[in-house]
Amino acid sequence: MxxxxxxxxxxxxxxxxxxxxxxxxxxxxxxxxxxxxxxxxxxxxxxxxxxxxxxxxxxxxxxxxxxxxxxxxxxxxxxxxxxxxxxxxxxxxxxxxxxxxxxxxxxxxxxxxxxxxxxxxxxxxxxxxxxxxxxxxxxxxxxxxxxxxxxxxxxxxxxxxxxxVDERFFERAKAEICEKYKKELGNYILYVGNIKPHKNIGILLKGIRKLKGVKLVIAGSSPDNNILERIEREGLEGKVVFMGFLPFEELSALYESSQVFVFPSFYEGFGLPPLEAMAKGVPVVSSSAPSMPEILKNGAVYFDPDSEDSLIEAIVSVMENKDLRERITMEGRNVAQSYxxxxxxxxxxxxxxxxxxxxxxx
Incomplete structure (x- = not known):
């Protein structure tokens, strides 16, 4: 053919x-x-x-x-x-x-x-x-x-x-790049994707204000003027870091060095980034929007994408509950391997x- x-x-x-x-x-x-x-x-x-x-x-x-x-x-x-x-x-x-x-x-x-x-x-x-x-x-x-x-x-x-899931995400990232991100960024929550309206980035900006000792890192996109103005208006400079588009080795290390991966979308047809995070052994917190429970199964903690309190509760539970964190990390990797x-x-x-x-x- x-x-x-x-x-x-x-x-x-x-x-x-x-x-x-x-x-x-x-x-x-x-x-x-x-x-x-x-x-x-x-x-x-x-x-x-x-x-x-x-x-x-x-x-x-x-x-x-x-x-x-x-x-x-x-x-x-x-x-x-x-x-x-x-x-x-x-x-x-x-x-x-x-x-x-x-x-x-x-x-x-x-x-x-x-x-x-x-x-x-x-x-x-x-x-x-x-x-x-x-x-x-x-x-x-x-x-x-x-x-x-x-x-x-x-x-x-x-x-x-x-x-x-791209099989390269199951491999360990380069140690020197991971160390670079840990040194530059400290403890951080990660989101990877674009910033279109249905991605619901606004709820992450709301949530990060109430989470102490952790930054929000956004990769895959650059901020538009509305988001930059909001970050400045709400005093989030230094709490929110945009990385833009990254080559694979950098993205792999950014995933691996994060504490939690968060995916807040109102709607997704599939959703590759949370599976990539699972492959890297990162615990995933995801909205309960259509398709996400179907795709991520029992490998994530879910929250209501319309509720800031639900988001914060999910993130805190993963960061503070060691047993929960270890369980969804293990189950998440198994889920990722099935795709x-x-x-x-x-x-x-x-x-x-x-x-x-x-x-x-x-």
Whole structure:
């Protein structure tokens, strides 16, 4: 088979990790099929096999040009299957297609998109992707339930395939980097991810004011002006540290050196960062928002994402109760080990084979 994959979002935080690890695992399990990766990346890519090819394009994400330029590339290589790792499929592509719809946050929380036209665009693209895809993957049963809520006719097309955990997170970080963070940051609670509204960063800023002797460290994002003004207004300078985007070795050490990992989201389709923290042996405190109990199981202490008191109680219980801390650390690592990218990639590849065999090219 000739399989084309849109990798233009590989530099994004969540979907980028999904694409990076999917490519790595496909390369490890499949030397038979030929892959064409559409896009480019300033992010270092995993070592890929000789059967992986790159097709650069100037088509921007969510642009008009992607609906013309990408189909032209697909026609040139005469691909058997085109896979989109998010909910946009080019209008003028007519071949066999699969897609991953990670969540429907734009439909569940329309206020997060400031313009009505963007909300309509998201709805239309998800609907169209479900119609033209032979299979639409999603990353949790919670997400599948949400998709069906808006598009009940698509239920039989939706296949749940969990993400995996990057196996590198199970390895010890470099000792010298860990020591650097312990010296520079002291005791800290860690959050990794972006700062979009549904990530609920505000509750962490509220909570850190009442927690003594510990900082809040945020990695993966830089603060916007609203957050900077709030930190200054509430006197949190020195209590909140933004690390921005970090290369893997730095991120691994930052996880490993933290006291607690906190994930306060109102909504997640899957949620990779808490699993990465679990793999590093860090106790996890997570909101009880949809999908989190499904994914994290008994490896975390949960709190109400609308309640500051619930958050503080969960963090304090993990920091002060040694037995609880040891139990969720052990169970969390076991949970993380159950999510393997090799399993995810194998399931996706098997679906592609079935689709290709059942829909032969004329």
């Amino acid at each position: 000739k399989i084309a994959i849109d990798i233009r979002k590989i530099e994004d935080f969540g979907i980028g990790s999904h694409i990076w690890n999917l490519l790595k695992s496909l390369s490890q399990i499949d030397e038979e099929n030929e892959y064409f990766l559409i896009g480019y990346s300033r992010r270092p890519l995993p070592n890929l096999g000789k059967n992986f090819n790159f097709l650069k394009t100037t088509a921007g994400k969510y642009s008009l040009s992607e609906h013309i330029k990408i189909p032209v590339l697909l026609n040139k290589i005469k691909c058997d299957i085109f896979h989109s790792p998010h909910y946009v499929i080019p209008f003028f592509h007519k071949g066999l297609t699969t897609a991953t719809i990670h969540d429907v946050i734009h439909l569940l929380f329309p206020s997060y998109l400031p313009l009505k036209i963007l909300r309509y665009y998201a709805y239309f693209q998800i609907m169209r992707t479900l119609k033209v895809s032979k299979i639409a993957y999603t990353v949790s049963f919670s997400s599948k339930k949400d998709i069906i809520r808006f598009f009940p006719w698509a239920e039989k097309k939706i296949e749940v395939i969990y993400n995996g 393997k990218w090799s399993d995810s990639a194998t399931k996706i590849l098997n679906c592609w084979r079935i689709i290709n065999e059942s829909c032969p090219r004329s």
